Amino acid sequence: MQRFADNTTPLLRDHWYVAALASELTAEPLERQILERSVLLMRASDGAPVALSNRCPHRSFPLSRGRVENDVITCGYHGIRFRTDGSCAEVPSQDSVPSALRLHAYPVVEAGPFVWIWTGDPAAARTADLPATPWLTSADFATVADYFFVESAYLRMHENVMDLTHLPFLHGTVFRSLEFARARPEVEAVGMKVRSSLTMPSGSMPPYLAKLVGSGAPASVRHTDAWFDGPALHYALARYSLAEPEADGRVDFLVNFLHAFTPATKTSTHYFWAVSRDAAVGDAAVDEECRATQRYVFHQDVEGMRWVEDLCGQEGGTPEELSVAADRPGLLLRRHVALMAAEEAAPAPQPVG
Amino acid sequence: MQRFADNTTPLLRDHWYVAALASELTAEPLERQILERSVLLMRASDGAPVALSNRCPHRSFPLSRGRVENDVITCGYHGIRFRTDGSCAEVPSQDSVPSALRLHAYPVVEAGPFVWIWTGDPAAARTADLPATPWLTSADFATVADYFFVESAYLRMHENVMDLTHLPFLHGTVFRSLEFARARPEVEAVGMKVRSSLTMPSGSMPPYLAKLVGSGAPASVRHTDAWFDGPALHYALARYSLAEPEADGRVDFLVNFLHAFTPATKTSTHYFWAVSRDAAVGDAAVDEECRATQRYVFHQDVEGMRWVEDLCGQEGGTPEELSVAADRPGLLLRRHVALMAAEEAAPAPQPVG
Amino acid sequence: MQRFADNTTPLLRDHWYVAALASELTAEPLERQILERSVLLMRASDGAPVALSNRCPHRSFPLSRGRVENDVITCGYHGIRFRTDGSCAEVPSQDSVPSALRLHAYPVVEAGPFVWIWTGDPAAARTADLPATPWLTSADFATVADYFFVESAYLRMHENVMDLTHLPFLHGTVFRSLEFARARPEVEAVGMKVRSSLTMPSGSMPPYLAKLVGSGAPASVRHTDAWFDGPALHYALARYSLAEPEADGRVDFLVNFLHAFTPATKTSTHYFWAVSRDAAVGDAAVDEECRATQRYVFHQDVEGMRWVEDLCGQEGGTPEELSVAADRPGLLLRRHVALMAAEEAAPAPQPVG
Ligand code: FES
Numbered sequence A, B, C: 001m002q003r004f005a006d007n008t009t010p011l012l013r014d015h016w017y018v019a020a021l022a023s024e025l026t027a028e029p030l031e032r033q034i035l036e037r038s039v040l041l042m043r044a045s046d047g048a049p050v051a052l053s054n055r056c057p058h059r060s061f062p063l064s065r066g067r068v069e070n071d072v073i074t075c076g077y078h079g080i081r082f083r084t085d086g087s088c089a090e091v092p093s094q095d096s097v098p099s100a101l102r103l104h105a106y107p108v109v110e111a112g113p114f115v116w117i118w119t120g121d122p123a124a125a126r127t128a129d130l131p132a133t134p135w136l137t138s139a140d141f142a143t144v145a146d147y148f149f150v151e152s153a154y155l156r157m158h159e160n161v162m163d164l165t166h167l168p169f170l171h172g173t174v175f176r177s178l179e180f181a182r183a184r185p186e187v188e189a190v191g192m193k194v195r196s197s198l199t200m201p202s203g204s205m206p207p208y209l210a211k212l213v214g215s216g217a218p219a220s221v222r223h224t225d226a227w228f229d230g231p232a233l234h235y236a237l238a239r240y241s242l243a244e245p246e247a248d249g250r251v252d253f254l255v256n257f258l259h260a261f262t263p264a265t266k267t268s269t270h271y272f273w274a275v276s277r278d279a280a281v282g283d284a285a286v287d288e289e290c291r292a293t294q295r296y297v298f299h300q301d302v303e304g305m306r307w308v309e310d311l312c313g314q315e316g317g318t319p320e321e322l323s324v325a326a327d328r329p330g331l332l333l334r335r336h337v338a339l340m341a342a343e344e345a346a347p348a349p350q351p352v353g
């Protein structure tokens, strides 16, 4: 078994991944490559999200190029019709419908700004296993969510968000202080998850938040609790505590940064993010400033990780990388991914006796 | 042995394929990839078509980049000269000509709108094996021919044209009636060929033909006799019979649809087509309407088969596909191709005794 | 062992190659792929050329995307700092510096218009092994140097420059006389080098030179002494001797053509060239005419060798090529490269006893 997962590690199927922004899904089918499969994404007439294998089992035509009417997808090649549960409704050229002729129907769940997909055996899909992200649907938070396609492996993205020491460098145009590079988070493995907690005496508030705050802002203390939640998800819960209360008595501001990574292939990734704040809720101007700021910053990660993947591709492989102390959470998560991959590859346990 | 040929099956060499439209060939060499080889195509000064290996055997320069004069091709690198029979006429840097220095000269035959090439051992080329397509050269027919490059495997194209159940779907903008999807052709294997015959009570006439016909057109009966003639060729002979005769007493109209598929690689295809009609012969306006209509329809196939190939490429392989009753002719032809591939791969029989 | 090296032969590492034009190197880092590695090229503050592995050993970020200050390169990801000798100056996130954290520092030497790089074990780099090209730095010569990226294998470029029989064909727009094709050079192996010497009664002078010369030019005799000096370098020393002396008594003109080939990958090459003349030294107008003329001619090679590589790629491999007498020097050099590759692959000799 590999000690640490890398670009050669098989992708993990038995998980919930974000398939799309909820706002992306309409009655019109959308094609997206997820874990090396072509997936059709759409909404049924009752608004429910639908995810189906996009390959027509007949002659491999992409069903996303077909037509949808009354929750029935008609293949654009020979017109075989499929229901949104994957079952076949009709084969125009004959009276009977072969039972094997069906689409893989992926379990899906919509939650706040995201639609999640279960890529493993549907029988094993349990909504209880969905990552808990209650702030995304809470009225106490305003959430801005968006999407990037990244030409880099999802593990590089996970390592990136897990290790804040890159802030003053990759994001040097935004974070000038070296404080983030010198921070010493507490790191612990919690089952297959990884937690990294950090308190910084003068951690920068995002600008769209700092603007809302009075004179105390520069003296804010930042507490961050970051989690590798599994292959699909990283989130960091940040609390900014002011040195002296605002006029309304307020001292603490919460900002939750969520990064969902869904492998398209072993070296490309769908990157969904959401930033939620418990201030200026309902203020569309702050929403837009948040979106612009975060897109700018996260795009630096997207571009940087592409450069890394390009260079490794140019040198023809998965290079050996040297680690420093700050990589402990990154190594832990890669260790966990290696363990999970080994478990998925293992034969299912047999009953004894 | 494979039961049904697919994208992994070796290409079949011992056949005549269409190399080019006759109108494409001039004194100026043309490069075309045929069965994974680079081929030079041109006309000799007497107008005869010529097909030669395009790779200079000396240092692999493409001879199509060289110069032709008096039926001698001068390589653009070191000037070695080759005759149109592939023999070497001169090596400028020395007095003698090594006998091994020669090009593969492909047997070629021009017939009507097409130039055919034999891709197997030239010694085995027999013009008697050329597919019989007499209507292409008959004065009773007007023929329009054209060419597409298709980013899809030639077998997908063969299956496409063999099975008319796709008409109301992939060509839904043209064929609205579901009649084609419900048709039940008679299918039979004839040696390595496959025949599919069909009579449809109200089969649509192509519009450039229907326009020429009086009130009887909607009631026309369509009889189609479609043939997988081998890896290189499919044709469908269609007879449209009017319910009542035209003013001139005419009842039947013939339209022959010919589709020639020449693999460039295992997943890309040169697609030559010809549509011949026994009406409005010599009418250039009908020719142009025929060309425009057929280009529009056949381009839907070209685009659709590219989508299929893309999707299969994205999922990394040759997927298992499920078949329905209407696939019988398609499966038969893939079965025949698998058999022919096995035969080509087998060692040549040795004389006994 | 292979008899003649081709595109499948491992690249030779234990050599000096040209990494860049001296004029390309500045304080700003430049990325260049050399022998399948990504290399960072720059100048230190004292002007010395620097070549380092461009991959940050930490998480593979391209250091060329980082920042340089006071001869220290700061990685653009987590800010690890490296000195121009490859040693690590600082890891911002911790106090200590792991000793393994260092860049490969390639030995480099600047000489005239070129910066050379040693791609083998640095301990084995000896400046004494640098190819001797004294004319490049001599005040008696004016040198014009330039660069092309070639999508073809470096061995094809070596064969190209070694064999002048291609002049009247690939460069038919410039060299019209067939004299070059009929020339019979003397060829000899000198150790791992190959020499090809030639005297031509009426060898063409380059036009920028011919213009400087009086009526005797057409009668000039050309003596060329061409050398395959190793995988990195070819040069041809040409002497043009006039039939009758110039007004100033001058009879001989020297032009040295240098071609340095540095493999980027097995099928792509950095091509640096320099043309040096011992006439019109210091005349910028002649420099520019020389540059324009030579770029035009050498670009015909660049384009032609790309066509060759494309065709071979299309036919899926490294074809067997047939040789003629004029290929003797080309075969010799490919033989030598095969020998050198075998030697590099061999285990290092062990002390005995
Ligand atoms: S490919 Fe979908 S119906 Fe045939």
Ligand code: FES
Pocket: B056, B057, B058, B059, B060, B061, B075, B076, B077, B078, B079, B080
């Ligand atoms: S490559 Fe054609 S003559 Fe040399």
Ligand code: FES
Pocket: C056, C057, C058, C059, C060, C061, C075, C076, C077, C078, C079, C080
């Ligand atoms: S990748 Fe260079 S410092 Fe981390």
